[in-house]
Amino acid sequence: MATCGLIEYDAASSEVKAVYDDIMAVRQTDYINNFWKALAHDPSTLRRTWESIKQIMAPGELNALTKEMIYLAVSATNQCPYCIASHTAAARKAGMTDGMLAEMMAIVGMANESNRLASGYQVEIDERFK
Amino acid sequence: MATCGLIEYDAASSEVKAVYDDIMAVRQTDYINNFWKALAHDPSTLRRTWESIKQIMAPGELNALTKEMIYLAVSATNQCPYCIASHTAAARKAGMTDGMLAEMMAIVGMANESNRLASGYQVEIDERFK
Amino acid sequence: MATCGLIEYDAASSEVKAVYDDIMAVRQTDYINNFWKALAHDPSTLRRTWESIKQIMAPGELNALTKEMIYLAVSATNQCPYCIASHTAAARKAGMTDGMLAEMMAIVGMANESNRLASGYQVEIDERFK
Amino acid sequence: MATCGLIEYDAASSEVKAVYDDIMAVRQTDYINNFWKALAHDPSTLRRTWESIKQIMAPGELNALTKEMIYLAVSATNQCPYCIASHTAAARKAGMTDGMLAEMMAIVGMANESNRLASGYQVEIDERFK
Amino acid sequence: MATCGLIEYDAASSEVKAVYDDIMAVRQTDYINNFWKALAHDPSTLRRTWESIKQIMAPGELNALTKEMIYLAVSATNQCPYCIASHTAAARKAGMTDGMLAEMMAIVGMANESNRLASGYQVEIDERFK
Amino acid sequence: MATCGLIEYDAASSEVKAVYDDIMAVRQTDYINNFWKALAHDPSTLRRTWESIKQIMAPGELNALTKEMIYLAVSATNQCPYCIASHTAAARKAGMTDGMLAEMMAIVGMANESNRLASGYQVEIDERFK
Numbered sequence: 001m002a003t004c005g006l007i008e009y010d011a012a013s014s015e016v017k018a019v020y021d022d023i024m025a026v027r028q029t030d031y032i033n034n035f036w037k038a039l040a041h042d043p044s045t046l047r048r049t050w051e052s053i054k055q056i057m058a059p060g061e062l063n064a065l066t067k068e069m070i071y072l073a074v075s076a077t078n079q080c081p082y083c084i085a086s087h088t089a090a091a092r093k094a095g096m097t098d099g100m101l102a103e104m105m106a107i108v109g110m111a112n113e114s115n116r117l118a119s120g121y122q123v124e125i126d127e128r129f130k
Numbered sequence: 131m132a133t134c135g136l137i138e139y140d141a142a143s144s145e146v147k148a149v150y151d152d153i154m155a156v157r158q159t160d161y162i163n164n165f166w167k168a169l170a171h172d173p174s175t176l177r178r179t180w181e182s183i184k185q186i187m188a189p190g191e192l193n194a195l196t197k198e199m200i201y202l203a204v205s206a207t208n209q210c211p212y213c214i215a216s217h218t219a220a221a222r223k224a225g226m227t228d229g230m231l232a233e234m235m236a237i238v239g240m241a242n243e244s245n246r247l248a249s250g251y252q253v254e255i256d257e258r259f260k
Numbered sequence: 261m262a263t264c265g266l267i268e269y270d271a272a273s274s275e276v277k278a279v280y281d282d283i284m285a286v287r288q289t290d291y292i293n294n295f296w297k298a299l300a301h302d303p304s305t306l307r308r309t310w311e312s313i314k315q316i317m318a319p320g321e322l323n324a325l326t327k328e329m330i331y332l333a334v335s336a337t338n339q340c341p342y343c344i345a346s347h348t349a350a351a352r353k354a355g356m357t358d359g360m361l362a363e364m365m366a367i368v369g370m371a372n373e374s375n376r377l378a379s380g381y382q383v384e385i386d387e388r389f390k
Numbered sequence: 391m392a393t394c395g396l397i398e399y400d401a402a403s404s405e406v407k408a409v410y411d412d413i414m415a416v417r418q419t420d421y422i423n424n425f426w427k428a429l430a431h432d433p434s435t436l437r438r439t440w441e442s443i444k445q446i447m448a449p450g451e452l453n454a455l456t457k458e459m460i461y462l463a464v465s466a467t468n469q470c471p472y473c474i475a476s477h478t479a480a481a482r483k484a485g486m487t488d489g490m491l492a493e494m495m496a497i498v499g500m501a502n503e504s505n506r507l508a509s510g511y512q513v514e515i516d517e518r519f520k
Numbered sequence: 521m522a523t524c525g526l527i528e529y530d531a532a533s534s535e536v537k538a539v540y541d542d543i544m545a546v547r548q549t550d551y552i553n554n555f556w557k558a559l560a561h562d563p564s565t566l567r568r569t570w571e572s573i574k575q576i577m578a579p580g581e582l583n584a585l586t587k588e589m590i591y592l593a594v595s596a597t598n599q600c601p602y603c604i605a606s607h608t609a610a611a612r613k614a615g616m617t618d619g620m621l622a623e624m625m626a627i628v629g630m631a632n633e634s635n636r637l638a639s640g641y642q643v644e645i646d647e648r649f650k
Numbered sequence: 651m652a653t654c655g656l657i658e659y660d661a662a663s664s665e666v667k668a669v670y671d672d673i674m675a676v677r678q679t680d681y682i683n684n685f686w687k688a689l690a691h692d693p694s695t696l697r698r699t700w701e702s703i704k705q706i707m708a709p710g711e712l713n714a715l716t717k718e719m720i721y722l723a724v725s726a727t728n729q730c731p732y733c734i735a736s737h738t739a740a741a742r743k744a745g746m747t748d749g750m751l752a753e754m755m756a757i758v759g760m761a762n763e764s765n766r767l768a769s770g771y772q773v774e775i776d777e778r779f780k
Contacts, residue, residue, distance in 0.1 A: 001520060002253045003348055004358055031258070035244070038253040042362035048445065049244065049369075052438055056236045061229040066196055067237055073200045074241035076770030077207045079600060080339060082248035083241065084772060085259040088523055098524060099191045102562035105770050106186045107197055109569075109763040111204035111213065114165070114179065116762045118212035120726030120755050121133045122734060123168040128161070129215040130391060131650060133738055134748055172752035178572055179759075185568065206380030209470060210729060214382060218393055228394055232432035239377045239439075243369035250336030250365050252344060260521060261780060262513045263608055264618055291518070295504070298513040302622035308705065309504065309629075312698055316496045321489045326456055327497055333460045334501035337467045340599060342508035343501065345519040359451040366446045367457055371464035371473065374425070374439065378472035383392045383428040388421070389475040390651060466640030469730060474642060478653055488654055492692035495640050499633035499699075507629045510596030512604060522773045551778070555764070558773040569764065576756045581749045586716055587757055590723045594761035597727045602768035603761070605779040619711045626706045627717055631724035631733070634685070634699065638732035643652045643688040648681070649735040 006037035016040045019050050026054055033086055065094040069104050076108045136167035146170045149180050156184055163216055195224040199234050206238045266297035276300045279310050286314055293346055325354040329364050336368045396427035406430045409440050416444055423476055455484040459494050466498045526557035536560045539570050546574055553606055585614040589624050596628045656687035666690045669700050676704055683736055715744040719754050726758045 009020055009032065019040075020032050039046040057067050068091035075083035091101070139150055139162065149170075150162050169176040187197050198221035205213035221231070269280055269292065279300075280292050299306040317327050328351035335343035351361070399410055399422065409430075410422050429436040447457050458481035465473035481491070529540055529552065539560075540552050559566040577587050588611035595603035611621070659670055659682065669690075670682050689696040707717050718741035725733035741751070 003251050003361070034253050034256050035248055038251045039247065041358060042366070044445065045247075045362060045366050045369075048442055049247065052240060052442070053244070055434065055438065056233075056240050060233050061227060062199075062233045066199070067233070069192075069196070070200060070203045070234055070237045071241045072770075073203055074207050074238055075245055076766050077204050078242065078245045078339065079598065079766065079769040080245035080249055081769075081772070082253050082255055083245050084770060085255045088772075089259050097191060098561060101523070102565060103186075103190050103192045103197070104200055105767060106562070106565050107200045108204055108770055109565075109767045110182060110186050111201045112208065112766045113759040113763040114183070115205055115208045115210035115213050116726050116729065117169065117175075117179065117755060117759045118165055119210055119729040119731070120722075120734060120758055121168045122731070122738075123132045123164050123212050125212055125215045126164050129219050133751070171748060172756070174575065175752060175756050175759075178575065182568055182572065185564065202380075206376050208729065209376065209379040209468065211379075211382070214380060218382075228431060231393070232435060235377060235380050236432070236435050238380055239373040239435075242376045243373040246336050246339065246372045247365060247369045249339040249341070250332075250344060250368055252341070252348075263511050263621070294513050294516050295508055298511045299507065301618060302626070304705065305507075305622060305626050305629075308702055309507065312500060312702065313504070315694065315698065316493075316500050320493050321487060322459075322493045326459070327493070329452075329456070330460060330463045330494055330497045331501045333463055334467050334498055335505055337464050338502065338505045338599065340505035340509055342513050342515055343505050345515045349519050357451060363446075363450050363452045363457070364460055367460045368464055370442060370446050371461045372468065374443070375465055375468045375470035375473050377429065377435075377439065378425055379470055381393045381428045383424050383472050385472055385475045386424045389479050462640075466636050469636065469639040469728065471639070471642070474640060478642075488691060491653070492695060495637060496692070496695050498640055499637045499695075502636045503629035503633040506596050506599065506632045507625060509599040509601070510592075510604060510625050510628055512601070512608075523771050554773050554776050555768055558771045559767065565767075569767065572760060573764070576753075576760050580753050581747060582719075582753045586719070587753070589712075589716070590720060590754055590757045591761045593720045593723055594727050594758055595765055597724050598762065598765045600765035600769055602773050602775055603765050605775045609779050617711060623706075623710050623712045623717070624720055627720045628724055630702060630706050631721045632728065634703070635725055635728045635730035635733050637689065637695075637699065638685055639730055641653050641688045643684050643732050645732055645735045646684045649739050 002034065002038040004038065004041040006034055007040035008037065012040060013043065015043045016046060019043075019046050022054075023050060035082065035086065065091070065096060065100075068094045069096060069100065073104055073108050076105065077112060132164065132168040134168065134171040136164055137170035138167065142170060143173065145173045146176060149173075149176050152184075153180060165212065165216065195221070195226060195230075198224045199226060199230065203234055203238050206235065207242060262294065262298040264298065264301040266294055267300035268297065272300060273303065275303045276306060279303075279306050282314075283310060295342065295346065325351070325356060325360075328354045329356060329360065333364055333368050336365065337372060392424065392428040394428065394431040396424055397430035398427065402430060403433065405433045406436060409433075409436050412444075413440060425472065425476065455481070455486060455490075458484045459486060459490065463494055463498050466495065467502060522554065522558040524558065524561040526554055527560035528557065532560060533563065535563045536566060539563075539566050542574075543570060555602065555606065585611070585616060585620075588614045589616060589620065593624055593628050596625065597632060652684065652688040654688065654691040656684055657690035658687065662690060663693065665693045666696060669693075669696050672704075673700060685732065685736065715741070715746060718744045719746060719750065723754055723758050726755065727762060 024030055072087040072091050075087055153162060154160055202217040202221050205217055283292060284290055299309060332347040332351050335347055414420055429439060462477040462481050465477050543552060544550055592607040592611050595607055673682060674680055689699060722737040722741050725737055
């Protein structure tokens with residue numbers, strides 16, 4: 001269970017409600033993830049984290065789908081069960097097919113393998129990559 | 131220095147040369163990265179790793195650029211100096227702009243932060259994400 | 261379930277009981293965590309680990325509360341569910357308020373983010389920090 | 391070398407200069423770390439990261455020294471050479487003695503050990519910690 | 521629940537069945553782990569991963585038991601619940617006693633500790649180890 | 651450079667010299683690694699770490715070579731440059747051939763890959779492995 005419990009919308013302060021409202025508006029949903037409800041015990045972290053994610057995940061040179069897949073690839077590398085579950089859902093909502101998921105996960109596996117091969121064999125960086 | 135040293139093309143066995151030749155043909159380059167030269171002391175790992183990477187990084191539902199950026203995002207999460215250096219070069223060759231790099235790295239940073247917030251606060255997975 | 265099961269006090273050897281007794285005396289409790297009961301199958305690791313933790317966590321230049329929060333910060337970074345749960349309890353017992361938890365977790369998140377930004381962007385160490 | 395190079399003060403845009411000025415004012419120094427100069431190629435990440443760190447590291451229920459030591463403990467756990475070097479300097483500036491460093495590092499080592507013992511032995515979380 | 525669900529033998533395509541058959545033949549069992557059933561949604565990753573593991577885990581200069589214990593040591597370091605559970609079973613089947621498990625886990629804990637002590641104290645590599 | 655510098659034998663206190671002497675006697679060498687010289691600023695951590703490693707690495711049900719390879723496999727997974735360099739030397743001294751190194755590293759790579767595939771695909775643990 002979340003360390004400090006989850007704060008539901010009706011029990012939230014006006015400061016927290018404002019963040020919840022913005023999350024629902026930006027994401028076009030009426031659902032607030034447990035992640036936000038758990039952070040709501042610390043309104044400054046809630047607001048800062050949401051503002052950062054909102055800014056970072058907005059489409060730019062990379063589109064929303066690519067961004068969600070990068071987020072999921074990092075979460076799979078860190079093996080965070082919560083973030084894997086929630087960002088798998090988010091990536092699918094953004095258009096990730098099962099085929100894309102499979103290609104992304106194959107890269108995640110391979111990169112985790114080659115990272116250790118390069119480090120374990122103490123490979124020096126090529127001059128041209130410096 | 132690489133644990134077992136680097137095997138240059140001219141000093142390579144025919145089995146290793148065959149892999150080097152395929153790498154250069156597929157990547158349209160005449161340069162072999164130190165990573166491969168360090169693996170060449172174990173030809174079976176060299177061949178298996180190259181065959182896997184060749185298959186995984188070939189364009190599919192995801193294009194080559196997206197694939198390289200996911201590879202780089204994982205390497206940055208694992209903080210592997212060799213793979214960050216070499217895959218930054220590879221991603222740029224595949225078309226990554228400084229703006230794309232910046233957007234990708236912002237996601238890498240944010241995901242690494244939120245992974246720990248979710249785990250550290252012991253947030254339970256939402257029923258709808260199970 | 262723990263790989264080798266949990267060894268309860270009454271079923272423990274005298275060697276294990278001696279460690280359990282010391283844990284309860286030092287921590288002023290009559291409860292033995294599952295962690296110790298799982299280690300008890302290997303009495304030498306049980307004793308060595310307890311002796312190390314007893315020495316390391318004793319107040320020194322840093323007080324007990326600061327020490328527990330550092331332990332929790334590391335466990336959150338490694339995303340170890342068992343240690344997060346047990347050391348959240350331990351830190352609270354040592355006086356950690358919800359406000360302190362929030363400040364500590366914000367640092368954990370931020371450090372995990374900036375560690376990847378520094379590594380991912382290949383930032384060279386400033387001369388003055390060497 | 392930093393992926394996109396370092397942006398020195400005199401070569402910086404006014405947006406970047408404003409962040410540099412705030413860093414120097416808040417930290418009461420005339421030195422800008424390479425970390426910020428490397429991020430300056432992406433002014434939005436530079437500003438967001440600085441604003442977050444400024445807010446998070448300001449004294450609250452935890453004092454500045456405790457906060458710096460938690461930051462360093464996380465960086466040591468993640469083995470980020472840049473952040474270990476720069477935050478060792480920052481923690482010392484905030485008052486960390488060699489004795490405090492030794493106590494903190496001993497906890498970092500021990501927590502990294504016990505995290506794996508708990509996970510590797512598949513220890514179930516005690517009911518009272520849920 | 522596995523992201524894409526589990527594919528049971530009877531519901532598998534002939535391509536997947538061929539891999540399942542080979543797994544059962546090589547491992548002399550009639551049981552297919554959930555890991556393979558989850559990968560089966562991506563037959564190319566299923567086949568590639570199985571072929572790699574079959575090749576890597578076959579006895580060579582290292583025997584099957586040593587190989588399984590190294591696999592388990594890595595999984596405990598990464599704190600992967602699935603792989604810890606399945607490779608504990610595999611290592612036991614290969615002959616790992618509780619005493620061997622205890623010795624291996626003690627090393628895993630110690631190495632995770634000393635890795636952070638070496639990195640956190642910024643110890644330079646001895647000339648003779650370069 | 652090591653955070654607190656390296657303490658050479660001649661400059662060491664009698665307490666530190668006693669540990670150095672024991673290291674040289676047990677390892678049958680006249681060389682003290684930088685790791686110990688860096689820890690020597692904190693004699694209690696130096697002694698505790700050495701006593702633990704001496705106990706853990708002594709041959710038991712697993713021989714010295716197997717133990718050194720497990721240590722190296724963990725260090726490669728954590729990508730600790732110091733520990734990879736020093737334990738590669740230690741493992742070779744204990745009898746590790748280039749062929750054994752290659753087999754061990756192949757497992758390290760593969761386990762790091764499959765750990766992420768299992769976690770990323772959210773594979774549930776088989777009933778028989780619980």
